[in-house]
Amino acid sequence: GESVGLHLPTLSVQEGDNSIINCAYSNSASDYFIWYKQESGKGPQFIIDIRSNMDKRQGQRVTVLLNKTVKHLSLQIAATQPGDSAVYFCAESPGTDKLIFGTGTRLQVFP
Amino acid sequence: EAGVTQFPSHSVIEKGQTVTLRCDPISGHDNLYWYRRVMGKEIKFLLHFVKESKQDESGMPNNRFLAERTGGTYSTLKVQPAELEDSGVYFCASSQDLGEVQETQYFGPGTRLLVL
Numbered sequence: 401g402e403s404v405g406l407h408l409p410t411l412s413v414q415e416g417d418n419s420i421i422n423c424a425y426s427n428s429a430s431d432y433f434i435w436y437k438q439e440s441g442k443g444p445q446f447i448i449d450i451r452s453n454m455d456k457r458q459g460q461r462v463t464v465l466l467n468k469t470v471k472h473l474s475l476q477i478a479a480t481q482p483g484d485s486a487v488y489f490c491a492e493s494p495g496t497d498k499l500i501f502g503t504g505t506r507l508q509v510f511p
Numbered sequence: 512e513a514g515v516t517q518f519p520s521h522s523v524i525e526k527g528q529t530v531t532l533r534c535d536p537i538s539g540h541d542n543l544y545w546y547r548r549v550m551g552k553e554i555k556f557l558l559h560f561v562k563e564s565k566q567d568e569s570g571m572p573n574n575r576f577l578a579e580r581t582g583g584t585y586s587t588l589k590v591q592p593a594e595l596e597d598s599g600v601y602f603c604a605s606s607q608d609l610g611e612v613q614e615t616q617y618f619g620p621g622t623r624l625l626v627l
Binding site: 431432434436441442443444445446449489491493495496497498499500501502503504 | 559
């Protein structure tokens, strides 16, 4: 069936280092991908998205890379800060408005 | 501009009771979605409204769940009667309709439902 999975449930990084959060997806029909950040007690917060006609998209301190050949998505956070500590979800959309979420990766930033 | 709001933030009810969750989307957003996360699992889609019409309700678990969006503004999600397995966090999201199939969905803070 359709699924989006994450390789690492928890990622620990030192403040100032770069973080890379990975995500695998299984639906070849997916053409839209989003990364969300969720802090405790809050809803998912949009970070960045990318459509399947692109391989890379950059935002402020974040970059999303899409490799359609191996169905892999990654989120890179530059100069990770304590405020980046949260659970990060990737989500895919197979040509519809319905989002299919992964299980999430917890990012912990240490001083 | 106000984001997506949800009410209540928390709800504790007994099995068999009825609960109604409310979502107010971002002003001007025609698309409204309900998702939920149960038992620490991944967030799962429930349904999608375009204005007052149900576009996709393929994720609704059973007929104990009823979603409405009268007037195409706010939406309610009623669970009647509630069961233990309905416990979880219910999220609402909204997006604009700009002609693309997928527009960015902005989420509310969620309603944490606990059924005892």
